[in-house]
Amino acid sequence: MSTPTPSSAGESPADVPMVRAEAVHKSFGHVDVLKGIDLEVGRREVMCIIGPSGSGKSTFLRCINHLEKINAGRLWVDGHLVGYREKGDKLHELRDREVAAQRRDIGMVFQRFNLFPHMTALENVCEAPVKVKGTRKDAAHTRGKELLDRVGLADRMHNYPNQLSGGQQQRVAIARALAMDPKLMLFDEPTSALDPELVGEVLDVMRGLAADGMTMVVVTHEMGFAREVGDTLVFMDDGVIVESGNPREVLADPQHTRTKAFLSKVL
Amino acid sequence: MAAQTTTRSAPPEQIRAVPVRHPGRWIAAAVIAVLVAMFLNMLVTNPVFQWHFMIDNMFTPPVLRGVRTTLIMTVLAMVIGVLIGIVLAILRLSPNPILSGAAWVYVWFFRAIPRYVLLFFVGNLGALYPSYALGLPWGPQLMHALGLSGDLQFLHLNGNQIFAGFTAGLIGLALSEGAYMAEIVRAGIQAVDPGQSEASAALGMSRGATMRRIVLPQAMRVIIPPTGNEVIAMLKDTSLLIAVPVTTELYFQLHAIGARTFQVIPLAIATILWYVALSSVLMIGQYFVERRFSRGFGTRETRAQRAARRALEVGGTH
Numbered sequence: 343m344s345t346p347t348p349s350s351a352g353e354s355p356a357d358v359p360m361v362r363a364e365a366v367h368k369s370f371g372h373v374d375v376l377k378g379i380d381l382e383v384g385r386r387e388v389m390c391i392i393g394p395s396g397s398g399k400s401t402f403l404r405c406i407n408h409l410e411k412i413n414a415g416r417l418w419v420d421g422h423l424v425g426y427r428e429k430g431d432k433l434h435e436l437r438d439r440e441v442a443a444q445r446r447d448i449g450m451v452f453q454r455f456n457l458f459p460h461m462t463a464l465e466n467v468c469e470a471p472v473k474v475k476g477t478r479k480d481a482a483h484t485r486g487k488e489l490l491d492r493v494g495l496a497d498r499m500h501n502y503p504n505q506l507s508g509g510q511q512q513r514v515a516i517a518r519a520l521a522m523d524p525k526l527m528l529f530d531e532p533t534s535a536l537d538p539e540l541v542g543e544v545l546d547v548m549r550g551l552a553a554d555g556m557t558m559v560v561v562t563h564e565m566g567f568a569r570e571v572g573d574t575l576v577f578m579d580d581g582v583i584v585e586s587g588n589p590r591e592v593l594a595d596p597q598h599t600r601t602k603a604f605l606s607k608v609l
Numbered sequence: 610m611a612a613q614t615t616t617r618s619a620p621p622e623q624i625r626a627v628p629v630r631h632p633g634r635w636i637a638a639a640v641i642a643v644l645v646a647m648f649l650n651m652l653v654t655n656p657v658f659q660w661h662f663m664i665d666n667m668f669t670p671p672v673l674r675g676v677r678t679t680l681i682m683t684v685l686a687m688v689i690g691v692l693i694g695i696v697l698a699i700l701r702l703s704p705n706p707i708l709s710g711a712a713w714v715y716v717w718f719f720r721a722i723p724r725y726v727l728l729f730f731v732g733n734l735g736a737l738y739p740s741y742a743l744g745l746p747w748g749p750q751l752m753h754a755l756g757l758s759g760d761l762q763f764l765h766l767n768g769n770q771i772f773a774g775f776t777a778g779l780i781g782l783a784l785s786e787g788a789y790m791a792e793i794v795r796a797g798i799q800a801v802d803p804g805q806s807e808a809s810a811a812l813g814m815s816r817g818a819t820m821r822r823i824v825l826p827q828a829m830r831v832i833i834p835p836t837g838n839e840v841i842a843m844l845k846d847t848s849l850l851i852a853v854p855v856t857t858e859l860y861f862q863l864h865a866i867g868a869r870t871f872q873v874i875p876l877a878i879a880t881i882l883w884y885v886a887l888s889s890v891l892m893i894g895q896y897f898v899e900r901r902f903s904r905g906f907g908t909r910e911t912r913a914q915r916a917a918r919r920a921l922e923v924g925g926t927h
Contacts, residue, residue, distance in 0.1 A: 407811055438816055446813030456808035460826050470812035473822060515808075522812060 358421040360385050360526050360557045361406060367414035368401055375401045377581035378415070383526075383574075386555045390568035390589060393578035394604060399561045400453075402578070403528050406559065407448040408441050419448060420525060446474060449519030453531040455511040457503040463490060463514045464499040467521045475522070482521075489517040493547050509540030513547055520551075527551065529560040565609060569593050577601045663875035666866050667883070675859035676883065682778060682858065683844045689783035690843075691836065694790025699820065701795055712791065719788035724781070725849045731781040732853035735769035742766070775857070778850040786843060793835045797828030837895035841888050848884075859883060 361383035368376040375398045383389050391399045404410045405417060408425040417424045425441060426433040436444070457466050467486040471477040477485075490499045493513035495506075503511050512532055519527060529548065533541040545567050552558060552571045562568060568575050568589045575589035577598075585598045593609070596602045652658060666672070700712035719727070745751070748761025771777070801824050809819040848860035855861065860880060867876030 409807060409811065442810070442813045442815050444813075445811055448811070450808075450811040452804060452808060452811075454804055456802070456804040458805065458808070458823055458827075469822065470814060473818050474813045474815075518812070 356385060359383060359418075360387070360420055361559065362418045363402075363415065364417075365415035366402065366405060366412050366417055368398070368405060368410060368412050375581055376405070376412070379578075379581075379583060381576065381583060381586070383557060383559055385557055387573045388552045388556075388558045388560065388571055389574045389576060390572040391559065391561045391576045391578060392563065392565070392568060392604075392608075393584075397578045398581040399578045400530050403450075403530050403559060403561050406526075406528055407445050407450055409450075419444070442474075446470075446522055447525050449522060449524035449527040451512070451515050451519055451527070451529045451532045453534050455503070455508070455515045455535070457511055457515055457518070459503050462500050462502055463495060463506065463517075466503070466514055467518045470518070471521050486517070486521060489520050490514070492520075492550075493517045494543070507540060508536045509543045512536065512544045516544075516547055516551075525557065527556055527558045529558065529562070531561050531563065533562070533564055563608065565593060565605075577604065579604070657874050658878065659872055659875040662870075662872055663879050666870075666872075666876065667879040669866075671862050672859065672866075672883075674857060675862035676887070678775070678855070678857045679844065679847045679859040680887070682775070682782070682847050682850070682855075683840065685779055686782035686786055686847075687836075687840050687843050689779070690786025690790050690839075691794075693783065693787025694792075694794045695825075697787060697791035698794035698798060701791065702798060716788045716791050719785050722785070724785050724846055725852045727785055728778060728781040728849055729852040731772060731784075732777045734772035734777070735767075737768070739768050740765060741768050741771070774853065774855055778847075778853045778855040778858075781853070782843065782846065782850075786839065789839060790836070793832055793839070794828070796835075797830075797832035798824055800831045801827045834895075834899055837891075837898065840895070841891050844887055844891060845884060848880075 359382040361381070363379050363381050366376055366379040367374070379398075379402055381389075391402070393399050401410055405412050406419060406424065411425060422444065423433075424444065425436055427436060427440075428434075457463075458469065461469065464483065464486050467489055468479070468482040471482045471485070472479055487496065487499060490496050493516055495510055495513055495517070498506060498510060498514075503514070506514065516532075532548070533544050536544065541564065545564060548558070548560070548567070549571050560567075560572070572589040574586060575592045576586040577584045577592065577596075577600075579600050585592060585596060585601045592601070593605065596605055697712045697715055700708045701716070703709050703712075722730075742760075742762035743764040743766075744760065744762030752759050752761055772780075805823050805827065806819050809823045814822070847858055850858045851861050851864070863876050863880045863883070867873045870876075
């Protein structure tokens with residue numbers, strides 16, 4: 343709560359975009375994964391990022407909550423620089439505790455769910471509110487049950503992750519992220535590890551979130567979801583944004599040859 | 610599908626084939642039976658064994674006190690060793706190169722020294738300095754330079770007391786064990802999917818909370834089985850305390866009786882029997898601890914095991 347951030351500690355004005363990236367570069371050793379990403383995600387916007395594997399879309403998502411450090415450029419979430427503090431013309435790295443404080447407001451859902459296997463579904467959901475926010479246990483349990491009910495798993499709350507199907511695990515993971523009351527949700531290919539018949543139940547939950555006005559950045563291969571739910575579609579290839587715009591228009595009438603080539607293979 | 614279910618409705622006749630014969634097994638069994646018989650015959654006919662003498666001397670009060678000392682030493686050395694190991698493993702995985710380097714040097718050094726030699730050395734540290742004190746570094750020199758009285762030392766210990774007997778043995782065994790446990794704990798921590806720490810970090814949990822709440826509980830499943838082996842190895846290594854020496858310990862006592870009475874073989878056998886008995890008790894304990902921890906983690910295997918057990922229970926009630 344009392345994070346020492348340079349700008350005002352209160353709510354940012356509504357005209358500041360939720361995510362703003364300027365010339366974001368990222369390399370692993372000699373491999374340049376992101377070669378200058380510029381984009382803005384507005385409040386309540388759902389942005390879907392598509393592209394071939396290795397195009398850098400997951401890496402970009404992980405930069406947004408500082409799981410990866412960017413090498414150049416600037417990245418803001420809700421008006422605050424991610425992972426750094428700007429003093430004069432110099433950037434100072436944030437301490438671990440300050441980075442953790444920034445991440446509290448950003449929910450993330452992983453391709454492989456990453457539920458804590460030694461905890462039940464309810465314990466998974468309640469862990470961070472109790473340990474990070476200091477929420478009282480009974481209050482966290484009440485809220486955790488609500489959230490599990492919202493993702494349709496009220497009856498499975500005492501099950502361990504390995505007693506749940508992939509789709510159920512991913513829904514618990516979404517509830518776990520929501521328990522921290524994030525202002526932004528990041529989805530890293532949330533349905534790629536699921537059996538085809540289980541994809542729908544996860545997309546339904548995400549659709550509900552979007553309808554409730556959650557700001558979402560979704561890396562996905564689900565073109566149907568992108569078309570139906572997304573406000574913006576971004577096509578990335580080889581570390582750059584090739585094309586972006588209204589999902590229906592981009593999917594129906596891609597302007598760029600690389601977008602056309604990619605869509606012709608996946609649609 | 611429907612056609613298949615109808616054909617399956619009549620179960621096929623059970624196969625009753627002639628089993629393959631295994632003459633090799635019968636020959637092996639016969640050879641081993643003869644060897645066992647020869648061995649038992651030797652135990653009974655050779656008078657050097659002195660079975661009555663052995664049994665009379667195996668349960669004397671000094672020996673039983675030795676058993677108690679050995680067990681206490683095993684438990685204390687393991688507890689301290691595990692704590693040292695956890696600290697070292699976390700240091701070893703630290704991004705700080707000084708800390709990880711120091712942990713590496715510790716493990717390298719203490720794994721390189723034979724326990725017997727280390728115990729001998731610790732047992733003679735009293736000769737290095739007769740007294741040891743805890744306090745500010747160079748405290749006496751500092752106070753002297755400032756012209757003040759006092760030496761800024763808080764705790765004074767007699768080197769010949771702490772580096773002798775039980776304490777010296779405990780220090781030596783725990784320091785050595787810490788090095789081995791550090792590697793076991795590190796392997797356990799590294800066996801946890803890095804996605805777990807990422808998920809925890811993404812929720813805003815600190816490094817410390819992630820380690821305590823998420824990583825270490827999952828690492829336990831990997832850490833427990835080799836730690837059980839370490840406990841049994843530690844029990845046996847308490848016999849090395851004769852290098853300190855620790856006179857109240859089991860092997861020292863049995864060895865002393867053997868040397869005093871010139872009945873070396875009976876007491877050597879008594880020693881073997883005592884260690885086999887104590888190790889067996891620990892192995893039984895290890896079995897239950899391992900079962901408990903793998904159940905707590907709810908792995909797929911245990912789930913399958915549970916299902917299998919239920920199926921058996923259902924079958925048993927018929």
